[in-house]
Amino acid sequence: MSSFAPPHPDLPGWRHVYSGKVRDLYEPADGDPDRVLVVASDRISAFDHVLATEIPDKGKVLTQLSLWWFERLTGVPNHVLAADEAGGVPAAVAGRAMICRRLEMYPIECIARGYLTGSGLAEYRASGTVCSLPLPAGLRDGSRLDPPLFTPSAKAEVGEHDENITYDAVVMTVGDDAAAQLRALTLDIYSRAEAIARERGILLADTKVEFGLDPLAGRITLGDEVLTPDSSRFWDASQYSPGRAQPSFDKQFVRDWLTSDASGWDRVSVPPALPADVVERTRGRYIEAYERLTGRTFA
Numbered sequence: 001m002s003s004f005a006p007p008h009p010d011l012p013g014w015r016h017v018y019s020g021k022v023r024d025l026y027e028p029a030d031g032d033p034d035r036v037l038v039v040a041s042d043r044i045s046a047f048d049h050v051l052a053t054e055i056p057d058k059g060k061v062l063t064q065l066s067l068w069w070f071e072r073l074t075g076v077p078n079h080v081l082a083a084d085e086a087g088g089v090p091a092a093v094a095g096r097a098m099i100c101r102r103l104e105m106y107p108i109e110c111i112a113r114g115y116l117t118g119s120g121l122a123e124y125r126a127s128g129t130v131c132s133l134p135l136p137a138g139l140r141d142g143s144r145l146d147p148p149l150f151t152p153s154a155k156a157e158v159g160e161h162d163e164n165i166t167y168d169a170v171v172m173t174v175g176d177d178a179a180a181q182l183r184a185l186t187l188d189i190y191s192r193a194e195a196i197a198r199e200r201g202i203l204l205a206d207t208k209v210e211f212g213l214d215p216l217a218g219r220i221t222l223g224d225e226v227l228t229p230d231s232s233r234f235w236d237a238s239q240y241s242p243g244r245a246q247p248s249f250d251k252q253f254v255r256d257w258l259t260s261d262a263s264g265w266d267r268v269s270v271p272p273a274l275p276a277d278v279v280e281r282t283r284g285r286y287i288e289a290y291e292r293l294t295g296r297t298f299a
Contacts, residue, residue, distance in 0.1 A: 011037070011090045021045040022059070022230065027102075034216065035081065037089070039097040040225070044282070046254050047267060053274040059096035061286045061298065062228045067098070068294050069227040072196065073189060077214065078222040079103055103212025103223050106174055107155045109162050110182050112190030114148040115205040117141055117233065117246070119164065132166045142205075142242035148190050150183045181220050182211055193227050200292050202249070203240055205233035229289050249289035253281045 008016050014026035014037050022045060026037040040059035044051050063083070070078045079100040082088055089097050113120055113130065116139050120130040128134060131151040152170050153162040171179040186209055194204040208231045210224040225231050234249040257278045258265050265271055274282075287298045 008041075009039070009092055011039075011092060014090065021050050022062075023224075034102055036100050036102045037093075037097055038100050038224075039093045041096075044251055044254060046251055046258055046271070049271050051254070051271050051274065053279060055279055055283050055286065057283060057298070058286055061290050062225055062230055063096045063098060064298075065228050065290050065293065066225045068296075069193065070222075073192065073222070073226070076185060076189060076222050077217070077219055078226075079212070079214070100223070101214055101216070101221065103214055103221055105210060105212040105223060106178070106182065108165075108170055108173065108182060108211075109153040109155055109208050110186040110211060111151045111153060111206060111208045112148050112186050113151050113206040114145055114190060114194055115203070115233075115235075116143045116145055117205055120149075120151060120206075123164070131164050140243045142240065142244065142246050144242075148187055148194075150186055152182075178220065185209075185211065185220065185222070189222070189226070197234065197293060198237065200295075201237045202289070202292060203235040203237050203246075205235055205246070205248075207232035229286055234289055234293075249285050251282055253278050253285065 008019055008024040011026060013029050015029050016024060017027050018025040022041055022043045024039040024041060026039065028035055040062045042054035042056060042058045044053070044055050044058065067080070067083055070080055080098050081101055082099040085091055085094050088099055116124060116130070116135070121141055123130055124135055124139060128137065130149055133149055133151070135145070150167065151164065152167065153164045155162060167179065167183065170182065174182070189209055190204065190207055193207065197204045207227055209222060209226055211220050212223045213219070214221040229250040235246040236249070239247050254274060257263055257274065258271060263272055290296070290298050
Protein backbone atom coordinates (compact mmCIF):
# COMPACT_ATOMS: atom_id res chain seq x y z
CA MET A 1 0.00 0.00 0.00
CA SER A 2 1.03 3.63 -0.42
CA SER A 3 3.09 4.72 2.56
CA PHE A 4 2.48 8.47 2.49
CA ALA A 5 -0.80 10.27 3.20
CA PRO A 6 -0.59 13.38 1.00
CA PRO A 7 -1.73 16.78 2.24
CA HIS A 8 -4.09 18.83 0.11
CA PRO A 9 -4.77 22.58 -0.06
CA ASP A 10 -7.88 24.13 1.43
CA LEU A 11 -9.69 25.99 -1.35
CA PRO A 12 -12.53 28.46 -0.64
CA GLY A 13 -15.69 27.44 -2.42
CA TRP A 14 -14.55 23.85 -2.87
CA ARG A 15 -14.72 20.76 -0.65
CA HIS A 16 -11.97 18.14 -0.82
CA VAL A 17 -13.41 14.67 -1.56
CA TYR A 18 -10.52 12.46 -2.66
CA SER A 19 -6.75 12.27 -3.14
CA GLY A 20 -5.07 9.87 -5.53
CA LYS A 21 -1.37 9.34 -5.98
CA VAL A 22 -0.79 12.74 -7.57
CA ARG A 23 -4.20 14.42 -7.89
CA ASP A 24 -6.69 15.93 -5.48
CA LEU A 25 -10.39 16.13 -6.31
CA TYR A 26 -12.82 18.73 -5.00
CA GLU A 27 -16.54 19.29 -5.41
CA PRO A 28 -18.28 22.68 -5.26
CA ALA A 29 -19.25 23.75 -1.76
CA ASP A 30 -22.64 24.79 -3.18
CA GLY A 31 -23.39 21.15 -3.96
CA ASP A 32 -23.38 21.39 -7.78
CA PRO A 33 -23.30 17.68 -8.76
CA ASP A 34 -22.07 18.21 -12.32
CA ARG A 35 -18.66 19.80 -11.72
CA VAL A 36 -15.42 18.71 -10.08
CA LEU A 37 -12.09 20.49 -9.56
CA VAL A 38 -9.09 18.34 -10.51
CA VAL A 39 -5.82 19.59 -8.96
CA ALA A 40 -2.49 18.10 -10.07
CA SER A 41 -0.02 18.20 -7.18
CA ASP A 42 3.77 18.05 -7.35
CA ARG A 43 3.73 14.59 -5.74
CA ILE A 44 5.46 11.70 -7.45
CA SER A 45 4.93 7.98 -7.01
CA ALA A 46 7.19 5.02 -7.69
CA PHE A 47 6.77 1.30 -7.09
CA ASP A 48 3.26 1.91 -5.70
CA HIS A 49 4.51 4.35 -3.07
CA VAL A 50 3.75 8.07 -2.97
CA LEU A 51 7.05 9.71 -2.08
CA ALA A 52 7.37 12.42 0.53
CA THR A 53 9.67 14.42 -1.78
CA GLU A 54 7.88 16.50 -4.39
CA ILE A 55 9.03 17.52 -7.88
CA PRO A 56 8.60 21.31 -8.25
CA ASP A 57 6.28 22.38 -11.09
CA LYS A 58 5.31 18.80 -11.96
CA GLY A 59 1.61 19.49 -11.42
CA LYS A 60 1.69 22.47 -13.75
CA VAL A 61 3.56 20.54 -16.43
CA LEU A 62 1.03 17.68 -16.33
CA THR A 63 -1.96 20.03 -16.43
CA GLN A 64 -0.65 22.29 -19.19
CA LEU A 65 0.45 19.35 -21.33
CA SER A 66 -2.92 17.64 -20.90
CA LEU A 67 -4.71 20.82 -21.97
CA TRP A 68 -2.45 21.09 -25.03
CA TRP A 69 -3.30 17.53 -26.05
CA PHE A 70 -7.04 17.97 -25.37
CA GLU A 71 -7.01 20.84 -27.90
CA ARG A 72 -5.43 18.60 -30.54
CA LEU A 73 -7.69 15.61 -30.06
CA THR A 74 -10.52 17.16 -32.04
CA GLY A 75 -13.62 15.03 -32.18
CA VAL A 76 -12.85 13.26 -28.90
CA PRO A 77 -15.13 14.64 -26.16
CA ASN A 78 -13.24 15.55 -22.97
CA HIS A 79 -14.25 16.60 -19.49
CA VAL A 80 -12.64 20.07 -19.29
CA LEU A 81 -14.99 22.99 -18.60
CA ALA A 82 -12.48 25.67 -17.52
CA ALA A 83 -8.76 25.86 -16.82
CA ASP A 84 -8.06 29.42 -15.68
CA GLU A 85 -9.08 31.88 -12.99
CA ALA A 86 -11.55 33.59 -15.32
CA GLY A 87 -13.36 30.27 -15.54
CA GLY A 88 -13.43 29.82 -11.78
CA VAL A 89 -10.19 27.97 -10.99
CA PRO A 90 -8.99 29.13 -7.53
CA ALA A 91 -5.94 31.40 -7.68
CA ALA A 92 -4.04 29.16 -5.24
CA VAL A 93 -3.99 26.31 -7.78
CA ALA A 94 -4.05 28.28 -11.03
CA GLY A 95 -2.01 26.58 -13.73
CA ARG A 96 -2.31 23.11 -12.22
CA ALA A 97 -6.06 22.66 -11.94
CA MET A 98 -9.05 22.16 -14.21
CA ILE A 99 -12.77 22.46 -13.57
CA CYS A 100 -14.25 19.39 -15.21
CA ARG A 101 -17.54 17.74 -15.96
CA ARG A 102 -18.21 15.00 -13.42
CA LEU A 103 -18.18 11.65 -15.21
CA GLU A 104 -19.30 8.16 -14.30
CA MET A 105 -15.85 6.62 -14.74
CA TYR A 106 -15.39 3.19 -16.26
CA PRO A 107 -13.34 0.86 -14.03
CA ILE A 108 -10.92 0.23 -16.90
CA GLU A 109 -7.44 1.58 -17.60
CA CYS A 110 -7.42 1.88 -21.39
CA ILE A 111 -3.87 1.26 -22.61
CA ALA A 112 -2.49 1.41 -26.14
CA ARG A 113 0.95 -0.07 -26.83
CA GLY A 114 2.93 0.77 -29.94
CA TYR A 115 6.20 -0.69 -28.65
CA LEU A 116 6.97 -3.75 -26.56
CA THR A 117 8.37 -2.88 -23.14
CA GLY A 118 7.49 -2.80 -19.43
CA SER A 119 4.92 -5.28 -18.15
CA GLY A 120 4.01 -6.20 -21.74
CA LEU A 121 7.58 -7.31 -22.37
CA ALA A 122 7.58 -9.40 -19.18
CA GLU A 123 4.41 -11.23 -20.25
CA TYR A 124 5.73 -11.70 -23.79
CA ARG A 125 8.94 -13.28 -22.52
CA ALA A 126 6.92 -15.65 -20.36
CA SER A 127 4.17 -16.64 -22.80
CA GLY A 128 4.61 -14.93 -26.17
CA THR A 129 1.53 -12.80 -25.53
CA VAL A 130 0.52 -9.37 -24.22
CA CYS A 131 -2.83 -9.33 -22.43
CA SER A 132 -3.33 -12.80 -23.95
CA LEU A 133 -2.85 -11.41 -27.50
CA PRO A 134 -0.31 -13.61 -29.36
CA LEU A 135 2.70 -11.84 -30.84
CA PRO A 136 5.36 -12.99 -33.33
CA ALA A 137 8.49 -14.67 -31.99
CA GLY A 138 11.79 -12.84 -31.82
CA LEU A 139 10.61 -9.46 -30.50
CA ARG A 140 12.93 -7.52 -28.20
CA ASP A 141 12.69 -4.77 -25.61
CA GLY A 142 11.58 -1.74 -27.61
CA SER A 143 10.33 -3.62 -30.69
CA ARG A 144 7.63 -1.69 -32.55
CA LEU A 145 4.15 -3.22 -32.59
CA ASP A 146 2.30 -2.62 -35.85
CA PRO A 147 -0.61 -2.24 -35.52
CA PRO A 148 -0.69 -0.95 -31.93
CA LEU A 149 -2.37 -3.11 -29.31
CA PHE A 150 -5.28 -2.31 -26.99
CA THR A 151 -4.19 -3.85 -23.67
CA PRO A 152 -6.64 -2.87 -20.92
CA SER A 153 -6.25 -3.32 -17.20
CA ALA A 154 -8.64 -3.28 -14.26
CA LYS A 155 -8.27 -0.27 -11.99
CA ALA A 156 -6.79 -0.98 -8.57
CA GLU A 157 -6.97 0.95 -5.32
CA VAL A 158 -4.22 3.50 -4.63
CA GLY A 159 -1.07 1.62 -3.71
CA GLU A 160 -2.11 -1.59 -5.47
CA HIS A 161 -1.14 -2.91 -8.89
CA ASP A 162 -3.56 -2.61 -11.81
CA GLU A 163 -4.31 -6.05 -13.25
CA ASN A 164 -4.00 -6.70 -16.99
CA ILE A 165 -7.23 -8.11 -18.42
CA THR A 166 -8.47 -9.38 -21.76
CA TYR A 167 -10.81 -7.56 -24.11
CA ASP A 168 -13.47 -10.17 -23.29
CA ALA A 169 -13.18 -9.13 -19.65
CA VAL A 170 -13.80 -5.52 -20.67
CA VAL A 171 -16.93 -6.62 -22.53
CA MET A 172 -18.14 -8.47 -19.44
CA THR A 173 -17.52 -5.36 -17.31
CA VAL A 174 -18.96 -2.57 -19.47
CA GLY A 175 -20.88 -4.30 -22.28
CA ASP A 176 -20.25 -4.84 -26.01
CA ASP A 177 -20.97 -1.32 -27.25
CA ALA A 178 -18.99 0.53 -24.58
CA ALA A 179 -16.04 -1.89 -24.89
CA ALA A 180 -15.88 -1.38 -28.65
CA GLN A 181 -15.98 2.41 -28.23
CA LEU A 182 -13.29 2.37 -25.53
CA ARG A 183 -10.97 0.32 -27.72
CA ALA A 184 -11.57 2.44 -30.82
CA LEU A 185 -11.12 5.73 -28.96
CA THR A 186 -7.95 4.54 -27.21
CA LEU A 187 -6.28 3.38 -30.43
CA ASP A 188 -7.37 6.54 -32.26
CA ILE A 189 -5.88 8.76 -29.54
CA TYR A 190 -2.65 6.77 -29.56
CA SER A 191 -2.28 6.83 -33.35
CA ARG A 192 -2.91 10.57 -33.61
CA ALA A 193 -0.61 11.42 -30.72
CA GLU A 194 2.12 9.05 -31.93
CA ALA A 195 2.24 10.88 -35.26
CA ILE A 196 2.39 14.31 -33.60
CA ALA A 197 5.13 13.24 -31.17
CA ARG A 198 7.17 11.59 -33.94
CA GLU A 199 7.24 14.88 -35.85
CA ARG A 200 8.90 16.39 -32.78
CA GLY A 201 11.54 13.69 -32.42
CA ILE A 202 9.76 11.78 -29.66
CA LEU A 203 8.42 8.21 -29.77
CA LEU A 204 5.20 7.44 -27.93
CA ALA A 205 5.78 3.88 -26.75
CA ASP A 206 2.48 3.47 -24.91
CA THR A 207 -0.18 5.49 -23.18
CA LYS A 208 -2.95 5.07 -20.63
CA VAL A 209 -6.23 6.95 -20.92
CA GLU A 210 -9.40 6.89 -18.86
CA PHE A 211 -12.98 7.42 -19.92
CA GLY A 212 -16.31 7.98 -18.25
CA LEU A 213 -19.91 8.42 -19.26
CA ASP A 214 -21.09 12.02 -19.31
CA PRO A 215 -24.57 11.64 -17.80
CA LEU A 216 -25.74 14.96 -19.24
CA ALA A 217 -24.58 14.39 -22.82
CA GLY A 218 -25.01 10.62 -22.70
CA ARG A 219 -21.67 9.94 -24.38
CA ILE A 220 -18.30 8.38 -23.55
CA THR A 221 -15.91 11.17 -22.60
CA LEU A 222 -12.14 11.37 -22.10
CA GLY A 223 -11.26 12.23 -18.50
CA ASP A 224 -8.34 12.57 -16.08
CA GLU A 225 -5.03 13.48 -17.77
CA VAL A 226 -3.96 12.65 -21.29
CA LEU A 227 -0.57 11.94 -22.90
CA THR A 228 1.65 13.18 -20.07
CA PRO A 229 4.93 11.66 -18.85
CA ASP A 230 2.95 10.17 -15.94
CA SER A 231 0.42 8.40 -18.17
CA SER A 232 2.62 7.68 -21.18
CA ARG A 233 6.04 6.38 -22.08
CA PHE A 234 7.91 8.92 -24.22
CA TRP A 235 11.31 8.07 -25.74
CA ASP A 236 13.86 10.27 -27.48
CA ALA A 237 13.78 9.11 -31.11
CA SER A 238 17.46 9.98 -31.60
CA GLN A 239 18.42 7.50 -28.84
CA TYR A 240 16.03 4.72 -29.81
CA SER A 241 17.75 1.34 -30.02
CA PRO A 242 15.68 -1.89 -29.74
CA GLY A 243 17.10 -4.60 -27.53
CA ARG A 244 17.60 -2.49 -24.42
CA ALA A 245 15.66 -0.24 -22.08
CA GLN A 246 15.09 3.16 -23.70
CA PRO A 247 15.75 6.47 -21.90
CA SER A 248 12.35 7.99 -21.12
CA PHE A 249 10.85 11.39 -20.30
CA ASP A 250 9.36 10.47 -16.94
CA LYS A 251 10.43 9.39 -13.45
CA GLN A 252 13.29 7.22 -14.68
CA PHE A 253 15.82 9.03 -12.49
CA VAL A 254 13.62 8.44 -9.43
CA ARG A 255 13.22 4.72 -10.13
CA ASP A 256 16.92 4.30 -10.90
CA TRP A 257 17.99 5.99 -7.67
CA LEU A 258 15.49 4.13 -5.48
CA THR A 259 16.74 0.77 -6.80
CA SER A 260 20.41 1.73 -6.49
CA ASP A 261 22.73 0.96 -3.59
CA ALA A 262 22.87 4.69 -2.88
CA SER A 263 19.27 4.77 -1.65
CA GLY A 264 19.56 1.75 0.64
CA TRP A 265 15.83 1.13 0.11
CA ASP A 266 14.40 -2.40 0.48
CA ARG A 267 11.28 -1.71 -1.66
CA VAL A 268 9.10 -2.59 1.35
CA SER A 269 9.63 0.13 3.94
CA VAL A 270 8.87 3.83 3.50
CA PRO A 271 11.00 5.16 0.61
CA PRO A 272 13.75 7.62 1.57
CA ALA A 273 13.76 11.29 0.62
CA LEU A 274 15.09 12.00 -2.86
CA PRO A 275 18.43 13.79 -3.25
CA ALA A 276 18.32 17.29 -4.70
CA ASP A 277 20.06 16.27 -7.92
CA VAL A 278 17.50 13.52 -8.60
CA VAL A 279 14.69 16.01 -8.00
CA GLU A 280 16.20 18.57 -10.37
CA ARG A 281 16.99 16.07 -13.13
CA THR A 282 13.48 14.63 -12.91
CA ARG A 283 11.94 18.11 -13.07
CA GLY A 284 14.11 18.81 -16.10
CA ARG A 285 12.88 15.72 -17.93
CA TYR A 286 9.21 16.64 -17.37
CA ILE A 287 9.81 20.17 -18.63
CA GLU A 288 11.84 18.95 -21.62
CA ALA A 289 8.97 16.66 -22.64
CA TYR A 290 6.52 19.56 -22.40
CA GLU A 291 8.70 21.94 -24.37
CA ARG A 292 9.64 19.48 -27.12
CA LEU A 293 6.07 18.33 -27.64
CA THR A 294 4.37 21.72 -27.52
CA GLY A 295 7.11 23.93 -28.92
CA ARG A 296 6.44 26.30 -26.03
CA THR A 297 8.73 27.53 -23.25
CA PHE A 298 7.57 26.40 -19.82
CA ALA A 299 7.01 29.41 -17.60
